[in-house]
Amino acid sequence: ACTVMVSRYDPKTKKIHHYPVTACLVPICSLHGAAVTTVEGVGSIKTRIHPVQERLAKCHGTQCGFCSPGMVMSIYTLLRNHPEPTPEQITEALGGNLCRCTGYRPIVESGKTFCAVSNDKKYFFNSCTSLSISEVPFVFCFVEMCTKLYNEDEFQPFDPTQEPIFPPELIRMAEDPNKRRLTFRGKRTTWITPVNLNDLLELKTSFPEAPIIMGNTAVGPSIKFRDEFHPVFISPLGLQELYFVDSTDDGVTIGAGYSLAQLNDALHFIVSEQPKEKTKTYHALLKHLRTLAGAQIRNMATLGGHVVSRPNYSDLNPILAAGNATINLISKEGKRQIPLDGRFLEKSPEANLKSEETVLSVYIPHSTQWHFVSGLRIAQRQENAFAIVNAGMSVKFEDGTDTIKELQMFYGSVGPTVVSASKTCQQLIGRKWNDQMLSDACRLVLDEIYIPPDAEGGMVEYRRTLIISLLFKFYLKVRRGLNKMVRTTSLGLWFVSALEDFPIETPQGIQMFQCVDPHQPPQDPVGHPVMHQSAIKHTTGEAVFVDDMPPISQELFLAVVTSTRAHAKIILIDTSAALALPGVVDVITAEDVPGDNSYQGEIFYAQNEVICVGQIVCTVAADTYAHAKEAAKKVRIVYEDLEPRIITIEQALEHNSFLSAEKKIEQGDVEQAFKYVDQIIEGKVHVEGQEHFYMETQTILAIPQEEDKEMVCTYVTLGTYLFQEYVAAALNIPRNRIACHTKRAGGAFGGKVSKPALLGAVSAVAAKKTGRPIRFILERGDDMLITAGRHPLLGKYKIGFMNNGVIKAADIEYYINGGCSPDESELVMEFMVLRSENAYYIPNFRCRGRPCKTNLPSNTAFRGFGFPQGIVVGEAYITAVASQCDLTPEQVKEINMYKRTSRTAHKQTFNPEPLRRCWKECLEKSSFSARKLAAEEFNKKNYWKKRGLAAVPMKFTVGMPTAFYNQAAALVHIYLDGSVLVSHSGCELGQGLHTKMIQVASRELNIPESYIHLSETNTTTVSNATFTAGSMGADINGKAVQNACQILKARLEPVIRKNPRGTWEWGKCLFFSLLTSLLRGYQTNMDWKKGEGNAFPYFVYGASCSEVEVDCLTGAHKLLRTDIFMDAAFSINPAVDIGQIEGAFVQGMGFYTIEELKYSPEGVLYSRGPDDYKIPTVTEIPEEFNVTLVHSQNPIAIYSSKGLGEAGMFLGSSVLFAIYDAMAAARRERGLTKTFTLSSPATPELIRMTCVDQFTDMVRLVRRAPC
């Protein structure tokens, strides 16, 4: 797992210290004397599972399970230190772990089961409750609603005394008085652990250039990502002299070895002991320590390492400098002190420590009565993200006055180092702390701190605005403090809202779903919230992913060499240097492809020219991945750039560059209608793309067989037939020679439909050429670069409407950035166009769309398949119409929403009744109107913070417009012992498909679930399986499994009749007990020439409403509450369905708010990992998150259920529109016009720059217009 627990014995305190760490950043040598506990050591299905593992599984906190061991370790470590944690501690402990599937709510909930006191105010529905839905004729009159997805009574008790003991020999080692220096010698580097301080100083003199490795959180990433090399490392980790807190009357000295977590504890203690006026610096540090990285990094990173490494984004150094901290240094020459000031932070050589010196400790003086210190920061997400801009500021006044005696301002993330605005501060000395001073300060600091237009990280105008916005916040904080001490003009109520940052709350909420009919046989699991089939294996780490598979004899690793040019001719590929390196077996290029190198427009290895940055040019096969990667760097490619280089949609439109023909649907007479409307508006909407960020990157194991050119491939995918097809084409062999296996994927979200097929072809060619098994695992950066993601969209609209809000005509154009090859772009566009009307009836409606061909990596399927982008355009024009008509967007939605059985714009008949119910219940049950009024009241009182609410309705489609894709197959074996093996054509991606299939087989065969096993999906048992996509995995595979079981059950009838009291061991009487069932699936069709057809088997309806609060000064937002009402018809498994809805919602929310892919104008992707691309963490999810499954009927699907895998994604847009509502309120107050253009994502940058004010006006650079 990413997170493991390290335990160390402290001989001074005689205590054992347990803490979580990020495993990949811990050098193995640093663990000498420590005990490491991994998830395997916590519990196992082979022995005993731990309560943490059990509860995470039973609370449905795992879906794909790739993150689960890390989650277990974070909660487990917390419990080792705090057996009865608070909910806040649970949230804090999970802040450093990412999950892409669940939306975190169930993970937090599993942790909360260990809390003595829960903060859940809202869990009042312990038993079933009744909800009247009698107004809807086609559903049951009363549906019993349940709110508990698991039963606490089933949990084994947690007994903290039963944990494994710390190894006594490690205690003896730690207390050994005869300890000696420890040296580990490797091939290239030597690791030395000094025995005491003198030894450390000796070593520092002998190896002045050697880094001191403490947390390794600065050195480690430099070695991994920036190829830094050190022949010697000195690691004084655990050296007692570096670990202490010394408190005096004037301040506190903290040992350099203290981790940031220990620093946090020490400061909390000091703050509790000292009077408030002395602790202002400590409070400022504590605020930033809560959000700096995650718990793992805070437990590894040390104060000394932080101060010395001086990252330009440092959250602590600006505060330490503002608080006049000093650094205590030691070397063989003796001790000395240097100030931790601007010159030190700006790395001025004369202010630096000498290479032979070590930081012993940092002294932080107490603040005084007339001294104010603050830390300020804004990041893309609240926790675990580097600051976009941060600052540490302090001011000292002449006693008893508001006259500035000393002023210090330090800014992070505005240049290559933390910078001091020293000139500005100097010029303000002697000034009064008033508005005029602030205005001059802003002008001066903008002059002093220059961010060049091409600065790394971009966002120049925003960052400049933040420089003065943060200064303003500091100004107000000090004003507030001064008001209590001297008479200054008191702060107006309006300004108070600028002061506080958003608090981090522990999420809570209710999940409601239909109770199971009390008459249903107890053995029948359908409708119950059954735990994911692999959940326990996920949480114990025993679920096998492809990379967990043991090495195969002779196997080789593959590393890729990708194009660095967007469009260029390949002049030369020189592989000689790569081939000469140790361990390298071969370099594979297009020349080596025995079959088609270009298949259906997808190119496996670039040939003659490259068409995007990130295209695979060649691969290197070597005995280890390290060798392969090293050699890949040595491949020399000479390019000659070609024109045109098309990167953006706008450039593609200019060049008329498209991947396929236009798709269009139309109803009524749009042109004619425009002539008779009251008003017409036109607009554009930009929706940016999204990275799948599945936790398990693309992974393939290709094993060539001895006979008949057979190839066995194990990989993660959601489309086995496509994989087989591509591999067969590349190898030029029939598909029956290729056996493809997939057991589970660590998340997919659409990103593992077509890309594994391409990568499979690439690796199969390597396997064929070398004749050896190939293990091909993409690193995160390569995965993000090569496989691309969701299509960015440019939407254009022209809307004709009446003054009462009725929309009469709409003309919509969609253009998506498809990238350099067809992939699924045409299909995505078809879906986008077909779903473009969403929930609204517009009598004269036209939608046209085309995918653009550009020189970017080819974008692909992503959950929602175009819908989450396309529908933003619709909601945007609804919002614009509302603004023009002086109505709320919700009123315009209501006015134009489908009301009765109707035909869609592509002429498919449907009944929108569940849509209206979801919408109505969403508004009513969330008290939307009352909360909207309350938000307006709040906004009147708070100039710098604004609240916004928005509700969105949804009509989503399930299935595909082509019938071929809507079919599935199943193979059910009943063995002679009565056990049953189910295979089907769907892939398990974490969405609980296998779990639902077991529920189906259990009901149909009338046997307990424990009799049924589901092992994997493969092409040898179920052939020609279509994608597990379109939200219909459970629909079509469920029907196939049902069908197979029913036929088998019928065959068993004679046996049962003979022995009606017999048991399931009837199976023993069967010799013909297996059956393949190939199902004719949903019959759909679409005639694109006419623009009409029954394109989808059915629709899923839903609505969500969200409330946010926005900080107008920084652009941060907080999601206060979300309510989702989703039409689930009859849920086969409410836990799985709610998990899908919540997970998709949070993924959608990330897409619409913080996830931002950044490309250079040359088409180079900058965001290639978790540092640059931020998916939501536990702190982003709604503070209150309520989900209700609304009951309806859907006879066409199995057990009248509905497919809910994707629908929740779009509901995340309620957050986007709530943010827009809040921004609109800010703009109205500032006297700006009502309408402004929408774009997505609503990042902090966009929010800040849209909430224009005197500070944005002051910053006079040309800016990316938000409007």
Ligand SMILES: Cc1cc2nc3c(=O)[nH]c(=O)nc-3n(C[C@H](O)[C@H](O)[C@H](O)COP(=O)(O)OP(=O)(O)OC[C@H]3O[C@@H](n4cnc5c(N)ncnc54)[C@H](O)[C@@H]3O)c2cc1C
């Ligand atoms: C995932 C991640 C997220 C992060 N997020 C944030 C964030 O949000 N905000 C933020 O401010 N920082 C963040 N950081 C940076 C982190 O705070 C620093 O990397 C960390 O404080 C460095 O401490 P260390 O002990 O790990 O240093 P090491 O990597 O062990 O050492 C760093 C440098 O300091 C020197 N050094 C260490 N100790 C001494 C000593 N006693 N005397 C002399 N020289 C010494 C070493 O020689 C080396 O050059 C993040 C880092 C990571 C990996």
Ligand code: FES
């Ligand atoms: S369950 Fe967390 S990433 Fe899949």
